[in-house]
Amino acid sequence: xxxxxxxxxxxxxxxxxxxxxxxxxxxxxxxxxxxxxxxxxxxxxxxxxxxxxxxxxxxxxxxxxxxxxxxxxxxxxxxxxxxxxxxxxxxxxxxxxxxxxxxxxxxxxxxxxxxxxxxxxxxxxxxxxxxxxxxxxxxxxxxxxxxxxxxxxxxxxxxxxxxxxxxxxxxxxxxxxxxxxxxxxxxxxxxxxxxxxxxxxxx
Numbered sequence: 001x002x003x004x005x006x007x008x009x010x011x012x013x014x015x016x017x018x019x020x021x022x023x024x025x026x027x028x029x030x031x032x033x034x035x036x037x038x039x040x041x042x043x044x045x046x047x048x049x050x051x052x053x054x055x056x057x058x059x060x061x062x063x064x065x066x067x068x069x070x071x072x073x074x075x076x077x078x079x080x081x082x083x084x085x086x087x088x089x090x091x092x093x094x095x096x097x098x099x100x101x102x103x104x105x106x107x108x109x110x111x112x113x114x115x116x117x118x119x120x121x122x123x124x125x126x127x128x129x130x131x132x133x134x135x136x137x138x139x140x141x142x143x144x145x146x147x148x149x150x151x152x153x154x155x156x157x158x159x160x161x162x163x164x165x166x167x168x169x170x171x172x173x174x175x176x177x178x179x180x181x182x183x184x185x186x187x188x189x190x191x192x193x194x195x196x197x198x199x200x201x202x203x
Contacts, residue, residue, distance in 0.1 A: 015055065023075065024054070025080075026073045029078070029081055055082065056095075061080075061100055067132060073138045074139055077143065080096060092149050093151055093154055106155060114166075115159060116139070120170055133170075134182075141196070144160075144193070145199050172193075175190050
């Protein structure tokens with residue numbers, strides 16, 4: 001059986017930018033959090049190098065094409081939430097300007113919250129359509145992480161915070177045991193959000 005360290009040289013040539021389980025941004029973010037939490041410095045260092053290799057050149061992510069009909073994680077925000085775990089605040093600010101230039105730097109309260117519309121489930125008895133409730137939760141969690149990875153005076157923080165609040169409200173309202181299709185997994189995403197898993201300390 002291969003250990004994680006044995007498997008590390010077998011890296012993808014490109015990131016997987018899907019809206020479901022195969023997305024590497026979401027998965028590598030969780031693995032990096034684990035490596036740091038458990039003190040596995042060698043694994044964390046190798047992951048950090050891979051994040052830079054896979055995402056350093058990201059630009060103009062097509063956020064306007066999201067979501068697909070059954071996404072539960074955002075390809076664009078998943079990559080950004082992974083990168084913010086690796087880059088220092090000033091470097092992240094420059095990367096984000098290239099990768100997601102759509103984030104507002106000012107505007108009315110509605111503009112600051114509405115630049116990323118919420119896409120809730122239209123049928124919570126459908127196992128695929130209910131993914132969009134999970135998307136609200138994962139977007140809120142990732143937006144919060146990205147905001148707190150930026151410098152304190154970054155003008156995009158207000159828009160990230162406002163969009164995160166709107167998505168959190170929608171996503172948390174959908175967490176229930178009424179239907180198995182969402183009830184068996186949405187709570188795990190709510191825990192990521194409410195515990196602010198992986199958010200940078202002190203920011």
